[in-house]
Amino acid sequence: MRIDDRIAAHQLDLSPQERRAAATLLEHLDDLATYRAAELADLAGVSRATMSRLFRSLGYADFDEVREQLRAQRAAGEPRRPEGGTDLPGHALREAEAVRRAVEHPRVAEVVALLATAPRVTVVGWRNSHPVALHLRQQLAHLRGDVRLAPLPGQVVGEELADLRAGDALVVVGFRRRPAGFADVLREALASGATVVLLGDPTALEHGRSVHLWLECPVDSVLGFDSYAAAMSLVSVLADGVLCHLGRAGQDRIDAISRSYERLAEVERARHPGRPRAGRSS
The missing domain is CATH 1.10.10.10 (Winged helix-like DNA-binding domain superfamily/Winged helix DNA-binding domain)
Known part of the structure; x- marks a missing residue:
């Protein structure tokens, strides 16, 4: 207690x-x-x-x-006021080391190849892991088709796991304070024949031993809450690797999505710093 x-x-x-x-x-x-x-x-x-x-x-x-x-x-991930007050310089140094460790993981290249070639990619994440999973799905969806996110709001993952087939990729983001039943989801996913990737902090190591590919990503911080800077940086590295792997096909998809944004006026147009706006004197 x-x-x-x-x-x-x-x-x-x-x-x-x-x-x-x-x-x-x-x-x-x-x-x-x-x-x-x-x-x-x-x-x-x-x-x-x-x-x-x-x-x-x-x-x-x-x-x-x-x-x-x-x-x-x-x-275990419970937020606590940092001992001795906030150490921002120490925080910055620790973040840099965490990012380095995450992006230099030896299995990154294998995960990139899987995400680029699997017929379908499903990304799963709960609680604090959900924003990382959402970001990974968003980045991959710019590069290739059939990338899914689970669970969707108000849903569970059973429906998504039922669709997994041999050759598919399932990326499970599982940072500490994972929900009960996390191991059951991994077992169900592995039974599907899909290739399972687990991205998590060192407390998920035991789960990592059961999956095909394990990416360890630290979230420890000198601050009161866990930091997901290294995790988000790792997502960027994975997406960049997939873009390089896909080459022209990936860039063509990005260009097509950008043109769609323009036709639908969904995204604010970027303005160049220092360049006068139309209708205004410089």
Whole structure:
């Protein structure tokens, strides 16, 4: 149980001083791991012995166990206030390294060839993985036909998996805090005969061992939330690789889509910086 759940469950069993200490823990829950037990006792206005008794009453050996639980929750993807405040320079360096690791993955070329040649490509993603899946589908749809996204709003993936055939490609985006039943979807997809690609962070490694192609992409961040910059960069690299693989055919499709945009007036026309607009003096 999380520490706030434990406090709620044991509230009536705590002494008045322990309740006071527990209230302080709840007030500082977002950055609790940045404190020492003695500092928390001072903040609550209770003795260090009272704070230690509280941790034992909640089922912890000591505050170190509390801190480890909080760190484990962050490692699982739960947003937390960054320890020591926001480190933007550190964030930028970590992002650059994450992008490098993602785009230099040794299986990228194999995935590119699959996405360029498979009769049908289906891209699947839930929760935080959905925007990455949506972006990948959008990029690929500019280059080739029969690229699908699942699940669509209000739908499940069963209908899409039923259409998979040998030779098709299924790209599953599975970053941490994946939905229950994720492994079942992979098993169903593998049974279809389609080639299954999994794009996920290191917590998906066990799932990655079961699929045909595994692309590891870090999302860890020094900030409070996971970062998907490396994932989006990897999508761009995959799409660029498919464009190079398809050559003239891919460019012709892009050109045809652009002409369609113009006929339907669906996209704002780009203006060149510094160039005077029609009807206005320079």
